Amino acid sequence: MSRIEACFNALKNNNKKALIPFITAGDPSLNLTVELMHVLVDAGADIIELGVPFSDPMADGPVIQRASERALHNGTNTDDVFNIVKEFRGKNESTPVILMGYMNPIEVMGYEQFVEKAAGVGVDGLIIVDLPPEEAAELSAVLKPHGIDQIFLISPTTRGERLNRICEVASGFLYYVSLKGVTGSNQLDVKAVGDKLDEIRSKTSLPLGVGFGIKDAKIAQAVGTISDAVVVGSALVERIAEHGENSNKLKAEVSSFISSLRTALDNIE
Amino acid sequence: MLETNKKIDNSEIESFKSMPDKRGHFGIYGGRFVSETLMGPLEELEQAYNKYSKDPDFIAEFEHDLKHYVGRPSPLYHAKRWSEQLGGAQIYLKREDLNHTGAHKINNTVGQALLAKLMGKRRIIAETGAGQHGVASATVAARYGMECIVYMGAEDIQRQAMNVFRMKLLGATVVAVEAGSRTLKDALNEAMRDWVTNVDDTFYIIGTVAGPHPYPTMVRDFNAVVGREARQQCLDQTGRLPDSLVACVGGGSNAIGLFHPFLDDKEVSIFGVEGAGDGIETGRHAAPLNAGKPGVLHGNRTYLMEDNYGQIIETHCISAGLDYPGVGPEHAWLKDTGRANYVSVTDIEALDAFHKLTRIEGIIPALESSHAVAYTAKIAPEMDKDAIIIVNLSGRGDKDIHTVAAHEGITL
Numbered sequence A: 001m002s003r004i005e006a007c008f009n010a011l012k013n014n015n016k017k018a019l020i021p022f023i024t025a026g027d028p029s030l031n032l033t034v035e036l037m038h039v040l041v042d043a044g045a046d047i048i049e050l051g052v053p054f055s056d057p058m059a060d061g062p063v064i065q066r067a068s069e070r071a072l073h074n075g076t077n078t079d080d081v082f083n084i085v086k087e088f089r090g091k092n093e094s095t096p097v098i099l100m101g102y103m104n105p106i107e108v109m110g111y112e113q114f115v116e117k118a119a120g121v122g123v124d125g126l127i128i129v130d131l132p133p134e135e136a137a138e139l140s141a142v143l144k145p146h147g148i149d150q151i152f153l154i155s156p157t158t159r160g161e162r163l164n165r166i167c168e169v170a171s172g173f174l175y176y177v178s179l180k181g182v183t184g185s186n187q188l189d190v191k192a193v194g195d196k197l198d199e200i201r202s203k204t205s206l207p208l209g210v211g212f213g214i215k216d217a218k219i220a221q222a223v224g225t226i227s228d229a230v231v232v233g234s235a236l237v238e239r240i241a242e243h244g245e246n247s248n249k250l251k252a253e254v255s256s257f258i259s260s261l262r263t264a265l266d267n268i269e
Numbered sequence B: 001m002l003e004t005n006k007k008i009d010n011s012e013i014e015s016f017k018s019m020p021d022k023r024g025h026f027g028i029y030g031g032r033f034v035s036e037t038l039m040g041p042l043e044e045l046e047q048a049y050n051k052y053s054k055d056p057d058f059i060a061e062f063e064h065d066l067k068h069y070v071g072r073p074s075p076l077y078h079a080k081r082w083s084e085q086l087g088g089a090q091i092y093l094k095r096e097d098l099n100h101t102g103a104h105k106i107n108n109t110v111g112q113a114l115l116a117k118l119m120g121k122r123r124i125i126a127e128t129g130a131g132q133h134g135v136a137s138a139t140v141a142a143r144y145g146m147e148c149i150v151y152m153g154a155e156d157i158q159r160q161a162m163n164v165f166r167m168k169l170l171g172a173t174v175v176a177v178e179a180g181s182r183t184l185k186d187a188l189n190e191a192m193r194d195w196v197t198n199v200d201d202t203f204y205i206i207g208t209v210a211g212p213h214p215y216p217t218m219v220r221d222f223n224a225v226v227g228r229e230a231r232q233q234c235l236d237q238t239g240r241l242p243d244s245l246v247a248c249v250g251g252g253s254n255a256i257g258l259f260h261p262f263l264d265d266k267e268v269s270i271f272g273v274e275g276a277g278d279g280i281e282t283g284r285h286a287a288p289l290n291a292g293k294p295g296v297l298h299g300n301r302t303y304l305m306e307d308n309y310g311q312i313i314e315t316h317c318i319s320a321g322l323d324y325p326g327v328g329p330e331h332a333w334l335k336d337t338g339r340a341n342y343v344s345v346t347d348i349e350a351l352d353a354f355h356k357l358t359r360i361e362g363i364i365p366a367l368e369s370s371h372a373v374a375y376t377a378k379i380a381p382e383m384d385k386d387a388i389i390i391v392n393l394s395g396r397g398d399k400d401i402h403t404v405a406a407h408e409g410i411t412l
């Protein structure tokens, strides 16, 4: 069983929701990223989404764009991202790690080499923002034998045949993008998200995560009530940007923010 | 893994005009690499384009506007004095500089704005580098009474103050993009972000043959009027087809517009000219087809300027319109098939050509077009006196006189 599947099974047995924080690898620094990953887990994260920085993050709002810029400015490259995961795995064998990023760094390395390295260090899934299922067949074929899940996005504009197709090819879990917009937007409408999740649930038994626009414990709780997992990105990355220079304060702040989300998710009626 | 960079056996290709396939692929290039939210809207756009591009009323209105608003057909002008001085081939200039707003860009914006109108979108957005596409978009928005937002890199806003003011006069809102390298590629990123947020009421007018399917095809088709006219004008004036075509390549819209109607005329050789900036060997250039590798950016797979880890690198070219790290996917395919040749000229060579054409023919070319002019001056002398070259003079140089003056240490 994959780490992702085991994770969702365990949560389900305990009647709990998955908390999935997003941070960008190399922000504020390579060393601190590994430390932060452990802080996230200790504070209650179930799965970690690790952003692979890219020079042209078209689907991201300003907060995650800046994180990508900081990481690249620090010299972070794809091999560094793999090393981060490897180091994390030295102390943590169970928490799933998902790489989230854009297609070009994978294209350049070559699918085989990228996937072999990812599998080798213990990556469990990939979310590639600009790789819709229509273009994904070749990469999927390489991922499958390595047991790495390709996690597809569904958005408010995903309808009809395309929705069916995505549910068919997806593995791991499905990631519902809660709104039309970039990461960090804030017009999440819980009722509309709930309606769409119902529609998706009628087509698949995979767990459903929701991301984009989850800013605080209150929204996390509301979304957790109707989904299986909540993803928190910009709100966390904003805190990293604020305290980046001061690592103790940063870790304390990240820890207390994630704990507040954990508590909110654990207190769903 | 994808087999890239391989020469394709072109004896098996029946028609070079057969691309793209149903999913918008030109061989391994092109496609639709965008976030999920844009997939539905792109399908809608594709369906609308497929429907209207065959609709006689749409075609009639497009052609009417090209004639009476843009001023088409543009002349095919025999540059006799310049040809004589070079001592070789006869050079014909396709005068896109004489179009309304001064470049080929208006052909595409008229087409896309008509489509936007029919799709019921009242808000248009565009990206711009040199400001030519921004001006052309603001122009059609004014004419059709649409709201227009133009994204422009903060760096380019400083370089192209005149075009920024033109856009504002036309009623557009110009948004300065401060992210990344603050140039054209970042403006495109920002326009995509706007589109994903406002897809319901917004039409994104992309200014070149890049972006996700169907943009590379749609923008090509709207610009192909250039090549269709040139082909007929050449036959009318000389009784035969040209030996060579030359056009500059930024994203590649003026080039594919000229080339496409000639692709199956195998005896016509085709040259796309990229910006070599300070020289390809310096790394400071804008020539992905000459010195880049295939990758994925801005919704399609194509040749890109990137580092070993796939991060897009900064480009350098004196002409803002060529200052782009990618190129339209059809050019990538034409390169691999060998049907077209992609070459480059430096800033200095382009500036020299800018002055020569101005002094010899009394035509001030855009710095983008000057790259095509410069390459023509290299090949013409080697050709017979009865050989024919058609050069796409994609735009006029008024917008560039500040750049040229500054380069020569002159303050206006």
Ligand SMILES: Cc1ncc(COP(=O)(O)O)c(C=O)c1O
Pocket (backbone or CB within 6 Å): B103, B104, B105, B129, B130, B131, B132, B133, B207, B208, B209, B248, B249, B250, B251, B252, B253, B254, B255, B320, B321, B322, B366, B368, B369, B394, B395, B396
């Ligand atoms: C006059 C002119 N020619 C050429 C270009 C380059 O674009 P493309 O390669 O799409 O024709 C531009 C772009 O701004 C332009 O203004």
